[in-house]
Amino acid sequence: MAFPTETVYGLGANSLDAAAVKRIFLAKGRPSRNPVIVHVADVEQARRLVSCWPDAAERLARRFWPGPLTLVLPRLPMVPDVVTGGGPTVGVRMPAHPVALALLRKAALPVAAPSANSANFLSPTRAEHVLADLGDKVDIILDGGACPGGLESTVVDLSEMPPRLLRPGLVSREQLQAEIGPLAEAGPLMATQEAQEGALPAPGMLPRHYAPRTPTWLWETYQDALFAAATAQEQGRRAGVLRFGQAEPESLPGACKGDTPIAYLVLPCEPAEAARQLYDRLHHLDRAGLAELHIALPPDEPEWLAIRDRLLRAGQRGKK
Ligand code: TXA
Numbered sequence: 217m218a219f220p221t222e223t224v225y226g227l228g229a230n231s232l233d234a235a236a237v238k239r240i241f242l243a244k245g246r247p248s249r250n251p252v253i254v255h256v257a258d259v260e261q262a263r264r265l266v267s268c269w270p271d272a273a274e275r276l277a278r279r280f281w282p283g284p285l286t287l288v289l290p291r292l293p294m295v296p297d298v299v300t301g302g303g304p305t306v307g308v309r310m311p312a313h314p315v316a317l318a319l320l321r322k323a324a325l326p327v328a329a330p331s332a333n334s335a336n337f338l339s340p341t342r343a344e345h346v347l348a349d350l351g352d353k354v355d356i357i358l359d360g361g362a363c364p365g366g367l368e369s370t371v372v373d374l375s376e377m378p379p380r381l382l383r384p385g386l387v388s389r390e391q392l393q394a395e396i397g398p399l400a401e402a403g404p405l406m407a408t409q410e411a412q413e414g415a416l417p418a419p420g421m422l423p424r425h426y427a428p429r430t431p432t433w434l435w436e437t438y439q440d441a442l443f444a445a446a447t448a449q450e451q452g453r454r455a456g457v458l459r460f461g462q463a464e465p466e467s468l469p470g471a472c473k474g475d476t477p478i479a480y481l482v483l484p485c486e487p488a489e490a491a492r493q494l495y496d497r498l499h500h501l502d503r504a505g506l507a508e509l510h511i512a513l514p515p516d517e518p519e520w521l522a523i524r525d526r527l528l529r530a531g532q533r534g535k536k
């Protein structure tokens with residue numbers, strides 16, 4: 217069953233039933249070593265899945281739950297291997313969406329749920345995205361409208377000291393550090409090395425993930441993105457541009473060549489609002505029949521970390 221959370225839609229199953237969780241992997245085409253997050257209705261339910269609940273977990277849960285934060289902790293044996301990717305830890309999160317919470321309370325079970333999309337594809341932030349991607353594989357989709365957060369949860373590993381930020385998200389590194397002190401960072405290089413052996417630390421950190429199907433290039437400036445798109449158009453390849461900033465009232469200079477103008481979308485220059493719209497806009501561009509998509513990245517600054525993280529996995533850097 218797919219259901220809305222405040223971040224993205226999840227594809228859920230009883231986390232204590234290995235066969236049910238395997239069906240999620242099948243529907244997504246997800247590699248079996250990739251662990252899934254277990255969603256809980258309250259802190260007590262989370263504590264029943266883990267072998268220790270350190271002070272840092274207590275502080276973070278008190279401060280950020282229900283909300284977009286996943287805590288990775290040593291698991292108890294009752295959590296099936298398929299949930300943890302065979303690893304010794306389990307990720308737990310109490311979502312803030314009223315539909316997700318109602319479902320969790322009604323089910324009275326911890327619910328394993330990755331994002332409700334085919335492996336490595338864009339996460340869904342509307343029921344329509346789930347329907348278009350997995351409609352033939354999912355029996356029920358609860359439609360809660362657009363997800364208010366729009367970006368997957370922050371994942372922090374508390375099973376080691378110092379705690380490690382595995383995936384940046386709407387709860388920022390600074391907010392986490394204010395509660396529990398310095399965090400170690402798992403850089404993408406480490407992720408790919410570790411990914412070659414054993415359980416993946418957080419496959420959301422793999423170089424290619426969260427990606428549109430349209431070939432996508434990333435640029436540091438709007439001018440470079442626009443130039444690349446205009447070049448593609450001139451060579452007969454329909455191109456799109458996505459940028460962050462103020463929408464321009466008049467038409468784009470040089471954007472209209474022949475009958476097919478460059479598909480052009482602007483996301484807000486405020487990070488939370490941009491996050492809310494990001495996947496929806498990418499889904500939209502991905503359905504537009506483009507040969508190429510050129511994205512001008514937002515600034516390399518802490519408040520844009522989560523969005524840059526996802527975009528840097530959505531495509532490859534363009535070369536001038
Ligand atoms: O916001 C979210 O987190 C959404 C909603 C549905 O809750 N879920 C989500 O799940 O994004 P998924 O499976 O698409 O991404 C979960 C990330 C992956 O990068 C996974 O590897 C990591 O969390 N993860 C889950 N359990 C883990 C564990 N025990 N150790 C390390 N990483 C873990």
Ligand code: MG
Pocket residue numbers: 330331339
């Ligand atoms: Mg995902």
